[in-house]
Amino acid sequence: MGVFATSATARRRHRTQKLAFVVLLGVTVLLILPVLAILGMLVYRGAPALSLEFLFSEPVRGMTAGGIWPAIVGTMWLVGVSLAISAPIGVLAAVYLNEYAGDTWYTRVIHLAIVNLAGVPSIVHALFGVGAFVLFFEFGTSILSASLTLAIMTLPVIIASTKESLSAVPMSFREACWNVGATRWQTIRHVVLPNSIAGILTGVILQVSRAAGETAPIIFTGAAVFVPFLPSSVNDQTMALSMHLFTLSTQVQNVPQEITYGTALVLVGLVVLINGVSIVIRSRIRRRRKW
C-alpha cells in the first residue's frame, strides 16, 4: 500500500508542478502581449510617417504637417541638462550615505525621505518645480527650470539604485583594503566603484529614459507647444517629444494620424534604445563579474 500511496502523491505533485509552470508561462505571456500590441500598432501606424524629413524638419501649418526636429532636440536638451544635475549629485549622495554615513537618526530620516520622494507622482514634482524654479528662483519657464524639475524627480531613484549597487559589493572587500592601510576613499575609488559602476550606470540610464518620457514635470516649467527656433541656451523654452505628442493628440485638430503615431514611435524608439543600452551594459558586467 505504501508504494501506491507514494507514487500517487508523486504523480499529484508532478501534475501540480506542471500546472504551476503553465500558469506562470501564461502570466508572462499576458504581460508581454500588451507591450507587443502597443509596439506593433505604433510601428504599423507610425512607420509610414518616418523619413529623414520627418525627423529633421520643423512642424508646419499649425503642426498638421512637417517634422519633429525641434522636439527631438528639446528632449535631448532636457534629458542632458537634468542628467548633468541629477547623476553627479545622486551618485555622490549615495556614496556618502552608503560608504561614510553611519546609521544615525538623521541618515534614517534622509533614507525615509528618499524612499518617499521616489514614490511621489510626477505631477507633484511639476508643481514643486513651478513654485521653486519658475517663480521663486525666477528661472522662468525655461529648459533650466524643466531640467531641474526632472532632476528632482529622478534624483531619489538614482540615489536608491546607486546605493543598492554599492551595497552589492561585499563588505569583505572593503575590510581587506582597510586592513592593508588603504583609506576609505582609496577603497571606494579602487575597489568599490570599479565593481559597482555598471550597476550604477544602469540605474542612471533607466532614469534618463524615464525623464525623456515624462510630460507632467515639463509642461508648466519649460516645455512649449511650439517654438519657432531651436534652443540655444538653458534659458530658452523648448519643444519636447512627450509634450509634442500630448499637444498633437489633445490640443490640435486635423492632425494626420500618422504624424501623431510617428511622434509616439520616435519617443518610444528613443526610450527602447536607451533601455537597450542599459541592458547591454548590464549583461557585459555580468560576464566580466569578478567574484
Added chain:
Amino acid sequence: MVVQHPKIAFRDLKVRYGEKTALEGINLEVAKNEILGIIGPAGSGKTSLLRVLNRTLQNTPGAKVTGDVRIDGEDIHRMRDVSGLRRRIGMVAPLPVGLPMSVYDNVAFAPRMAGVTDKKVLDGVVERCLRQAALWEEVEKRLGDLGTKLSGGQQQRLTIARALSHSPEILCLDEFSIAIDPVTTMRIEEVLKELRKHMTIFLVTNLVQQARRLADRTAFLLLGELVEVGPTEEVFGRNPRDRRTFDYVHGIFG
C-alpha cells in the same frame, strides 16, 4: 608574567557592540618577535581583539573601545595616521578574500596605495610576498589571472601575501587555516617560523594544537574574559592556572 618593553600592550581593554560586551578587563602584553597564540571558543572576542589593534573596529557601527592600547609605547588611539598604523600590521581574516583584481594587483595593492609606483619595486614586493606565503610556484605563470578565480587555499595564501606586502612589524592571523587543507597549513606554519624572526605574530586559532606547535605563549579567551596567558607548555600542561583552561585545551568542555 610581565614582559619587559612590550611590543604591544593592552590595558583595561573593553569592547562593546551596542549594549553587548565582547571583551572586558583585558590586560595583555606581547614581546617583540614573539608568537602569541590566542585560543578560545567562537564568540570569545578573539577577532574583536585583533580588530582593536589595527583600528578597523572603529568602522563597525555601534562598536565602542575603551582602555589603552600601545604599540612600542605609543597609544594607537592617539595616532593621527590610521593608514600608517594599519601598514605596521598585517591582517589575515578567517575566510580568504581575493580582491576582484589580478593576483599581481592583489599583492601590489598596498604598496600602490602607499604611493609606490616603480614597477621594479612592485615586481620585487609581489615575488617576495608570494614566496613567503608559499604560493609563488603555483601562480608564477598566472599573475594576471583574477585573484578571485584561485582555489580557496590559494586565495588564503594570497591573503597572507597581501598582509605581508606592506612589510608589517606585526602579523595577525585570524583562524587562517579554516579554509585550507592540512598540507598547505603545515607549509604556512613553516613560513611563520621564518617570519617570526622579523615580526611579532598573533596567532588566533581554532586548532588548539596549532597554538601548541607554534606559540611561545598562549592566551585563553572565554566569553570576553582573558582567562589566562602564559608559556605555551604551561597552558597546555597538567597544571594551567585556571581549571577552565585545562578543560578547554583537553576538550572537556560542556
